[in-house]
Amino acid sequence: MGLQLFDLSGQRALITGSSQGIGFALAQGLAAAGAQVVLNGRDDAKLEQAAAQIPGSETLAFDATDHTAVRAAVDGFEASGKAIEILVNNAGMQHRAPLEDFPADAFERLLQTNIASVFHVGQAVARHMIARKRGRIINIASVQTALARPSIAPYTATKGAVGNLTKGMATDWAKHGLNCNAIAPGYFDTPLNAALVADPAFTEWLQKRTPAGRWGNVEELQGACIFLASNAASFVNGHILYVDGGITASL
Numbered sequence: 001m002g003l004q005l006f007d008l009s010g011q012r013a014l015i016t017g018s019s020q021g022i023g024f025a026l027a028q029g030l031a032a033a034g035a036q037v038v039l040n041g042r043d044d045a046k047l048e049q050a051a052a053q054i055p056g057s058e059t060l061a062f063d064a065t066d067h068t069a070v071r072a073a074v075d076g077f078e079a080s081g082k083a084i085e086i087l088v089n090n091a092g093m094q095h096r097a098p099l100e101d102f103p104a105d106a107f108e109r110l111l112q113t114n115i116a117s118v119f120h121v122g123q124a125v126a127r128h129m130i131a132r133k134r135g136r137i138i139n140i141a142s143v144q145t146a147l148a149r150p151s152i153a154p155y156t157a158t159k160g161a162v163g164n165l166t167k168g169m170a171t172d173w174a175k176h177g178l179n180c181n182a183i184a185p186g187y188f189d190t191p192l193n194a195a196l197v198a199d200p201a202f203t204e205w206l207q208k209r210t211p212a213g214r215w216g217n218v219e220e221l222q223g224a225c226i227f228l229a230s231n232a233a234s235f236v237n238g239h240i241l242y243v244d245g246g247i248t249a250s251l
Helices: 002-006 021-032 044-051 067-079 104-132 153-176 191-197 200-209 218-229
Strands: 012-015 036-039 086-089 135-140 178-185 240-243
Touching (some): 021 086, 021 218, 104 178, 135 153
Parallel strands (some): 178 240
């Protein structure tokens, strides 16, 4: 079948947190592979700006950390006759501070944005996928799913949880025809990493630490997402795919 295995024509994909950065790049990649993409975020204006750059895309604004709002938005969208066949749980945030001084409210925001949102949206969408006996869920993890760095211990905890929740989703839902996997990006030039990109010392460290010797470009995540969303990954379940220039492979 060749490249037909990667064809997403006729599939609808919801990508959370997709008005910019990795989420927007993944939406562009899925659209290029033939999917009808649905962009999500909390800022209507930013969503509309993003949608204007992807012909044929739709928007579905909701707060991914609000369980009730997620259920209402997803159930309403499905009730309108628009099935979500692919879900990319991308919404996320970062906060940097020494662990001994880490603000409790920032810790709670990280838990809600990075891990609770994966549960809320994943569950809401999966209920419809289970009824159809088919679906693809792709969670965005991180190299911090496996590794830690100073000043981001709570972020590391949330991304470790994303990895294990992905395995749990596969364990519970594979029998219903769902494929649940994760992409774990390394260090990419995104708005979330703007402070690090602007720091020459960090960039020098990253270039030496990463076998590929550079920052990743967000477009380099598109192939992994298309693969996991497609029939090419029909027997891939509970897997965490690291796209990191080799950083987790070496000391």
